[in-house]
Amino acid sequence: MDRKTLSGRDNFAISGIFLTHIERQQSSPPSVIVIGGGISGIAAARALTNASFKVILLESRNRLGGRVHTDYSFGCPVDMGASWLHGVCNENSLAPFIRGLGLRLYRTSGDNSVLYDHDLESYALFDMNGCQVPQQLVIRVGEMFERILKETVKVRDEHAEDMSLLQAISIVLNRNPDLRQEGPAHEVLQWYICRMEAWFAADVDTISLKSWDQEHVLSGGHGLMVQGYYPVxxxxxxxxxxxxxHRVKKIVQRCNKVMVTMEDGSNFVADAAIITVPLGVLKANVIEFEPKLPEWKVSAISDLGVGNENKIALRFSTVFWPNVEVLGMVAPTSYACGYFLNLHKATGHPVLVYMAAGRVAYDIEKLSDEEAVKFVMLLLQKMLPDATEPVQYLVSRWGTDPDSLGSYSCDLVGKPADLYERFRAPVDNIYFAGEAASVDHSGSVHGAYTAGIIAAEDCRRRLLLQHGMSDLFQAVLREEMTEAMVPLQISRM
Known part of the structure; x- marks a missing residue:
């Protein structure tokens, strides 16, 4: 609804709400509404609460965490959303909490892993006939794939216009016939492309050549959260x-205040708001802004991509699979490839998690839970004929979940380089956070967390200046538990 279309009665009612709030707050601390109860929103609310601000956090779901969701129905923690700490090092902003809580990490890769969250030796790959692919072939093709990706950098340097990574790979293979793979080696190459698509939660024909390798990955490799993310x-x-x-339907800015209207018509008013809802929700325009967001913000929301990755977790009565971290199916196309994460090796629980990204993830969401489990069990039984039926299962649907509408942000072909900066930039007293607001670490939990802290700090400074208050607080999360520099608990060093 445009401001011009409001009736005089509506304008009078809204103005009355704002004026009442202003009168109440004349001697009160600054107030902030945080919208979205994922880790970014919780981090922002925590920082501002620690700074003695009046903070209320609104979450549309019946639980906290957002796309961080640890399920306990198997009798053990299973993360159906984010599950890795990307960058097992003290520089990671979440390290103090993980360390202080004594949470264990299972390291699945070393420092040199940019695209994969597992080292090569942790795979057991099978073809469509159930024959295991020789490990030497897996390693050789992996090294060949890295050479192909290095050659795509030359393609990027030669072309002013962006293109998809798939198109660049095709150019590389046409120029270098020796890099082409055939037969079983071609299928293994497609599996590596499948794993790359899982990293971006998008298909290789949509991944930007310009941006695919520009991500800043922290040192320390990737660590699986053995006890899940929920304790954090x-x-x-x-x-x-x-x-x-509390599902937000409308946000009104007026008189240096923000009024947030719920689905049921109730309102909350504060000096500022921090929006941390997923990018997919903003792209769907389910939240109305008055006045409308400026064009530079709308285009940033529109041009940022949203990937999709889903999990099908299977609990079995016995372990019938080899003691490796990843079980993979190779195939003639990356779409037909697949893989299972072996939680038994990391946690000791008889659980396999099938992971699907991009178009496969969306296609799985078209199936019922039972059909999806049947589909992945057919794959598993091709790989391991002795596979038994699961005793329990869980299926995620992040792409069609109305509270997420996707898994995490990604770079699409031909889009401007400043999208993340524009997405995180405030619009007057409305601030933006979430993983898509992290310029250096988008798509990660620690990136979302840090974006929440940054938005809270920007908001805090503005409101203190606006209220003429001295800066007596440091909105930094320095809990007592972080002061004891105990080491991170990491297995598989």
Whole structure:
């Protein structure tokens, strides 16, 4: 609804709400509404609450965490959303919490892994006939794939216009016939492309050649959260003013205030708001802004891509699979490839998690839970004929979940380089956070967390200046537990 279309009665009612709030707040601390209860929103609310601001957090779901979701129905923690710490090092902004809580990490790759969250020796790959692919072939093709990717950098340097990574790979293979793979080697190459698509949660024909290798990855490799991410969420959210099942429909800016209207018509008013809802939700325009967001912000939201990755977790009564971290199926196309994460090796629980990205992830969401489980069990039984039926299963649907509408942001072909900066930039007293607002670490939990802290700090400074208050606070998360520099608990060193 445009401001010009409001009736005089509506304008009068809204102005009355704002004026009442202004009168109440004349001697009160600055107030902020945080929209979205994922780790970014919780981090922002935590920082501002620690700075003695009046903060309320609104979450549309009946739980906290957002795309961080640890399920306990198997009798053990299973992360159906984010599950890795990307960058197992003290420089990671989440390291102090993980260290302080004594949470264990299972390292699945070393420092040199940019595209994969597992080292090569941790795979057991099978073809469509159930024959295991020789490990030497897996390693040789992996090295060949790295050579192909290095050659794509030359293609990028030669072309002013962006193109898809798939198109660049095709150019490389046409120029270098010796890099072409045939037969079983071609199928293994497609599997590597499948794993690359999983990293971006997008298909290789949509991944930007210009941007695919520009991500800043922290040192230390990738660590699986053995006990899940929920303990981090729970600790950060302790004692915050949180309202679950509160779906935001409209945000109005007026008189240096922000009014947030719920689906049920109720309102909250504050000095500022921090929006941390997923990028997919913003792209769907389910939240109305008045006045409308400026064009530079709308185009940033529109041009940023949203990838999709889903998990089908299977709990079995016995372990019938080899003791490797990843079981993979090679095939003539990356779409037909697949892989299972072996949680038994990392956690000791008899659980396999099938992971699908891009078009495969969306196609799986078209199936019922039972059909999806049947589909992945057919793959598993081709690889391992002795596979038994699962005793329990879980299926994620991040692409069609109305509270996420995708998994995490990604770079699409031909889009401007400043999208993440424009996405995170505030619009007056409305601030933006979430993983898509992280310029250097988008798509990661620690990136989302850091974006929440940065938005809170920007908001804090503006409001203190606006209220003529001295800066007596440091909105930095320095809990007592972080002061004891105990080492991170990491297995598989």
């Amino acid at each position: 969420i729970k600790t950060l959210a302790n004692d915050l003013d949180i309202k679950l099942n």
